[in-house]
Amino acid sequence: MQRPLADEIRPKTLDEVVGQKHLLAPGAVLRRLIESGAEANMVFYGPSGTGKTTIANIIAQRTNKTLYRLNATTASLQDVKDIIADVGTLMAPGGILLYLDEIQYFNKKQQQSLLEFMENGSLTLIASTTENPYFYVYGALLSRSTVFEFKAVPPEETETAVLRALDIEKGRSPLPLTWEEGVPRQIATACGGDVRKAINAVELLCQAAVPRDGQLLLTRNNASQLAQRSAMRYDKGGDAMYDLASALMKSLRGSDPDAALHYLARFLEAGDLVTPCRRLLCSASEDIGMAYPQAVSIVKACVDTAMQLGLPEAQLPLAQAAILLATAPKSNSVVEGISAAWADVKAGRTGDVPRELQNVHADSTGMEREQGYRYPHSYPGHWVRQQYLPDPLKDVKYYHYGDNKTEQAARAYWEKIKGPEG
Incomplete structure (x- = not known):
């Protein structure tokens, strides 16, 4: 059975990896760690198809540890226990390198089971995740690991991998393989920074190609159909x-x-x-x-x-x-005002509702004085000066007029009625 193209083309060295120059360029931290043979616990965070598994494989080749692979979507706690049971045995005399894909699907107990062996160095963990590790990875495990963020691969670098894949397909093809101008860049652009998706698109495009004049021609139209919607990275709730x-x-x-x-x-x-x-x-x-x-x-x-x-x-x-x-004109006076008021309430800065604002039925309970509420509509301009905030906050200002036309007009209106200090 023919190997999948994405597996056959997988880079064997750091120089063959496309993208992630911020991690793998000469002198970059991750590259120096890999080349020095350092056995550090790592968490690779980033979108699918950006080289996380590939780099984990390259690291495994440079270590004497026995490589184990788990995918957290299907692995159980027993799988973790079985791997840990090999620590210190002839199955893993140099220790274990565990590559754990999609670690965000492991629960806290499963992640905790790795801690003791990470601490004593008998297990080195390389975990990958497409979700923010600071939300999904247990804090104690993160504290023992270094997080490296992988980024979507730009089209110009993805195109390098696409051309490499097309060269391999040339060797596989029973007929001469050609393509219309712009097809490699079209695939590289449409696949949204996911190199694996781009390689799979090449493979499908070659398999679906129709012989013409004794050769296989890859067209832009077919490439567009295979790569449509591929550029979208979207995971609801992610x-x-x-x-x-x-x-x-x-x-x-x-x-x-x-x-x-x-x-x-x-x-x-x-x-x-x-x-x-x-x-x-x-x-x-x-x-x-x-x-x-x-x-x-x-x-x-x-x-x-x-x-x-x-x-x-x-x-x-x-x-x-x-x-x-x-x-539209902008103003954040609403959010600033309610944020300041809510902050006072949360901090306990409240106080009793002023007597003038209490429910009128209080007047019939024999309290010391009548409510004394002044009905604004009975006064000129429909406004009368009286205290509305509780005593501890009576001079507080939460709302400040924005510098836009609408709020400045309102400010001028009320200054005319209340005066500048109103």
């Missing part, structure tokens, strides 16, 4: 989703409609309407707020319309909301 949500929110706050539309489109491509709707609704109050108070109702109408329409039509009202928020 790091990719939260990164996109953060990027959308910050683009809206930064008044960049182009970036906002880009990140919105990535949510739409993934079929997720809920997450961008929440971010749009939040931004309307958090980032626009009193600078354009009507934004809340407009965005709510857009979100409701989108949820009723569903995809693909939902793209239109959501894009309208994103452009509105990105181009």
Whole structure:
């Protein structure tokens, strides 16, 4: 049976690895550790197809330890115990190097079972994860390991691996193999920094190629069909989703409609309407707020319309909301005000509700004095000076007018009625 192309092309040396120059360039820390033969516990964190398993294999080749592999999605605690049982035996005279893929799927007890042997050096752990290890890996295990972050491989470097794969397929092919100009870059770009996915796309493209004039021609059209949607990295509830949500929110706050539309489109491509709707609704109050108070109702109408329409039509009202928020004047006076007030409440800075504001039924309970509440609508300008905050906080200012046209107009209005100190 023919080996999968991705396995056959897997790099054997650090120089053959594409991408991760920040880790593997001459003089980089990880490269120096590997070349010196250091036996350090490591956690490799990053997207799929970026070289984590490949580099773990290269490290295993440079050590005298016995290599064991586990995938945390299928492994059990017994599998861990079986490996640990080989420590100090003829099965692993030099110790054990355990490569644990997808460590985020191991529970705390399974991760803890490794600690004692990591501590005494009889087991070296190289774990990989596609999720943030500081959220999913047990703290005591992290404290004994060094985290290295792997990044999506840029298209120009992925293309090197694609060309290498095409050369191998030339040798495998029963007919001369050629391709249209731009096919390698198209595959490298469409696969979103996932080298494994790019290599698999090459293999499928070659298998699906139709003979023409005594040769196999790989076309851009076929490459596009095989690689479609491949550039999306999206895992609902995972790091990719939260990164996109953060990027959308910050683009809206930064008044960049182009970036906002880009990140919105990535949510739409993934079929997720809920997450961008929440971010749009939040931004309307958090980032626009009193600078354009009507934004809340407009965005709510857009979100409701989108949820009723569903995809693909939902793209239109959501894009309208994103452009509105990105181009609207900005003010964070709402979030600053409620944050300051809530901080006082959490810290216990409260006090009794002023007598004037208590429920009017208190007047019939024989308390020392009547409520004395002044009804603002009975006074000029519908305002009268009286204390609303509790005594310990009576002079506190939580809300400060923003420097936008709307809030400055409100400030001028109330200064005219209340005076500058109002």
